[in-house]
Amino acid sequence: xxxxxxxxxxxxxxxxxxxxxxxxxxxxxxxxxxxxxxxxxxxxxxxxxxxxxxxxxxxxxxxxxxxxxxxxxxxxxxxxxxxxxxxxxxxxxxxxxxxxxxxxxxxxxxxxxxxxxxxxxxxxxxxxxxxxxxxxxxxxxxxxxxxxxxxxxxxxxxxxxxxxxxxxxxxxxxxxxxxxxxxxxxxxxxxxxxxxxxxxxxxxxxxxxxxxxxxxxxxxxxxxxxxxxxxxxxxxxxxxxxxxxxxxxxxx
Numbered sequence: 001x002x003x004x005x006x007x008x009x010x011x012x013x014x015x016x017x018x019x020x021x022x023x024x025x026x027x028x029x030x031x032x033x034x035x036x037x038x039x040x041x042x043x044x045x046x047x048x049x050x051x052x053x054x055x056x057x058x059x060x061x062x063x064x065x066x067x068x069x070x071x072x073x074x075x076x077x078x079x080x081x082x083x084x085x086x087x088x089x090x091x092x093x094x095x096x097x098x099x100x101x102x103x104x105x106x107x108x109x110x111x112x113x114x115x116x117x118x119x120x121x122x123x124x125x126x127x128x129x130x131x132x133x134x135x136x137x138x139x140x141x142x143x144x145x146x147x148x149x150x151x152x153x154x155x156x157x158x159x160x161x162x163x164x165x166x167x168x169x170x171x172x173x174x175x176x177x178x179x180x181x182x183x184x185x186x187x188x189x190x191x192x193x194x195x196x197x198x199x200x201x202x203x204x205x206x207x208x209x210x211x212x213x214x215x216x217x218x219x220x221x222x223x224x225x226x227x228x229x230x231x232x233x234x235x236x237x238x239x240x241x242x243x244x245x246x247x248x249x250x251x252x
Contacts, residue, residue: 013096022103024071024096032138033071033103040104041076043234047169047202048073050195052235053242054132054165055223057212061085061131065159067119067147068137069096072105079112081231088130090115090122092137120146123155131161136169143171148180153187157209166207173201181205195245206242213249 011026017037021044024033034044043049051074054061062085064078069091078087091097094116106112115122119137133156137147146152156166166188170180181203185192188207191214195204206213220243224232 011093011095013093013099015099015102022071024099024103026138030138033073035071035073035103041080043073043077045073046238047197047204048077049235049238050197050204050241051134051136051167051169052077053195053204053238054134054167054206055227055235056220056239056242056246057206057208058131058163058165059223059226063088063128063130064132064134065122065128065130066090066134066136067122068135069100069105069114070136070138071103072100074134074136075112075114076103076105077231079106081228083111085111087112088115088128089113090117090119092116092118118146120149120152120155123152123159126155126159129159129161129164131164132167133160133164134167138169138171143174143180148176148183150183150186153183157187157207160209163210163212164208165212166205166209168205168207170203170205171201172196172203177203193242193245193249195242213246219243 014025016023016025020037022035022037023031026032036042036044064085064087066075066089069089075087075089078085091114097114097116108114135147137144170177181194184205184207191208193206193213220239224236224239
């Protein structure tokens with residue numbers, strides 16, 4: 001199902017470690033994932049906390065599908081702090097999957113599994129309909145072409161349950177960044193929110209299948225109260241940012 005010549009499939013990851021953190025890389029210039037050694041389940045990178053803003057739009061997901069495992073930051077966080085959700089992660093690079101124990105990724109079980117496969121094929125030939133679809137797939141060349149075509153984003157829309165949310169991590173330095181955002185707008189009929197990360201060159205795009213961006217949301221405080229206090233403390237600032245962006249969109 002996957003292209004044997006894909007750079008995403010064949011890129012060789014490596015790990016660096018300091019006294020406080022462990023990071024996953026495809027090149028020394030960029031960090032794919034960071035884990036705090038003192039708190040392996042924490043979301044150490046800001047964009048990952050922003051992605052969790054999907055809870056403001058879909059506060060009780062039953063199935064979360066992720067494309068791109070990396071160091072497993074989002075997968076671990078959701079597994080620990082969203083106990084009512086099942087999590088499936090698809091990763092094209094077997095060498096990345098081989099590092100799951102290094103990054104404390106949970107073993108496969110009833111609520112959690114990692115699948116070796118092609119995310120673009122997964123959404124095209126879907127067998128499940130998630131409430132949340134997270135796309136965070138990168139290799140040593142950036143975001144793989146197969147994960148940012150118009151067909152791919154159209155397939156993401158079709159895959160989601162009604163009321164579902166797509167959360168995409170995009171790199172602002174990509175020369176096709178604006179086109180990627182435009183494709184998501186077309187696929188999701190402009191039900192799209194773009195949130196820039198002032199800590200790095202990432203943007204998080206939240207796109208809804210349905211009227212969630214224009215309907216009343218649960219509210220930042222209510223969503224935080226529904227979470228474990230440890231998770232709420234990590235997500236409070238990101239939720240405020242996403243909440244403001246939702247309000248600004250509505251008032252525009």
